[in-house]
Structure formats: C-alpha cells, structure tokens
Amino acid sequence: MLLVIDTGNTNTLFAIHDGDKWLVEWRIATDASRTADEYAVWFYQLMSMQKMQINDINACVISSVVPQSLFNMRNLSRRHLNVEPIVVGDEGIDIGVAIDIDNPKEVGSDRLVTALGALQKYEGNLLIVDSGTATTFDIISKDKLFEGGIIAPGINLSVRALHEASAQLPRIAILKPDRVVAKNTVEAMQSGIFFGYISLIDGLIDKILSEDDRNFTVIGTGGVASLFKGEAKSIQYYDSNLTIDGLLEIWRLNK
DSSP: OEEEEEEOSSEEEEEEEOSSSEEEEEEEEOOTTOOHHHHHHHHHHHHHHTTOOGGGOOEEEEEESOHHHHHHHHHIIIIISOOOOEETTSTTOOOSOEEOSSOGGGSOHHHHHHHHHHHTTOOSEEEEEEESSEEEEEEEOTTSEEEEEEEEEOHHHHHHHHHHHOTTOOOOOOOOOSOSSOSSHHHHHHHHHHHHHHHHHHHHHHHHHHHOOSOEEEEEESTTGGGGTTTOTTOOEEOTTHHHHHHHHHHHHHO
16 A cells, blocks of 8 residues: 655645555644654554554655655654655656746645646646645646746635734634624634635736636645635636645656
C-alpha cells in the first residue's frame, strides 16, 4: 500500500491507497517540533483502529512546505516504515509538470502536486483556486505547463488576524449570514469574511480572464473550498482530492 503525506502550514494529511482506491485519510495539526517518533505513535494507533498493519505500507510520497516537518516525515518513513520516501522537490524527482515562472524553485510543492492531480482528471487549460492557509490561484496549460498565479491570504488567516489584531473583535465561525449589511458585530465580521472572499475569488478570476483570452476549466479545492459552493460563480468544479491524487501520480512517475 502507498502512504502519501502532505504537510501544509496548518494541517498535515496522511492518506493510504491500495492500488485501486483511497482507503483512509487522517489529518493532524502541523507542528514542526513534533518528532518522527511522536508522529509514529499517532500513526500506529490510527492504523490499528483501521485493522491495518504497518508492514502493509511499501511506498511513501511526501510533499511539505515546512522544512523541519519534512525532516521528521523522512525519518518517520525511513525508521518506522522501512521505506525510502519519494519527496517532491528532491533532485531527480519527476513532478509531471513543467514550470514557467521567474524562479521555479520558489513554487511550493503543494501547488505543483495539486496541479498534477488536476491534470489527471480535467481537460483543457486549468485555473485552480486552492483555499488553505493561503488562497492561491494557479494557471496550468493543457500542455502541462505551470504558468504562475496569485497568492492571497487564506480565509482562516484573515479571521484570526481580525481577532488577534483588534481588541474588541471576537473570534468567529465562518458562516454565510442572512444578509450582507449586518446588525451586530459577529454577523458584520461574518459578512465581511464570507462575502468578501467570494468577491475576492470571482474578482480575481475576472481579472485573470481579462488578461488571458483562453478558455479555462476552473476548479476549487482546499480545506474550506466547500464553503463557496453555489456562491463563487466562477468556480465550475469542486474537488477535495487534487493533492492526494497528485501525490499518487508522483509515485507512478517515480516508482
């Protein structure tokens, strides 16, 4: 079985594939101070709950945007799974996507993996909106060329910033309010966040399309993308599995 690990700035995703389908996914808060041994204890317990054996894992692919966590994930794979991992970004690893930006090394592995996952499932030129710690907009041509994109603050980051930087603004849940103009502080914040991000998404996509007259398939993904279903008019498809599907394809390209 294949284990894929996607370490983002906020959460780390573990998923297991049996060669035919995804069997299970687990998430844990990303903590760069957590050691490989600590991850192993957590992972062993979850495997046991699913009646799975550690020895069943015979391959591992890792993508990480947190360098210290990457070190620990390598050790987890090597020491506890006895598997040499395929790591996105390592020398000689085929990522399945060509890169056309000023400095290709600047592109986060998560963005490239998500692009590769989308290329396995959607046709034509792609515009991917990934709502995570950051909200990213990435363009991938039908010829598998990563052409660049946009990075904006993520929705949860904005919620936290409002609360932490303002003495009288509470921490809020992200909900769609009944109306745009609110009558209380909490709903006013919810309106600004919810409708503000929909306007951010639709507005930036409009800007992209005004500069590029190609037709695009627009896909939403990421931890909070489902919030925008039926609201962000520019997004045609929602797909939560782009990253793990991309990591699966990385394994196929490099096994």
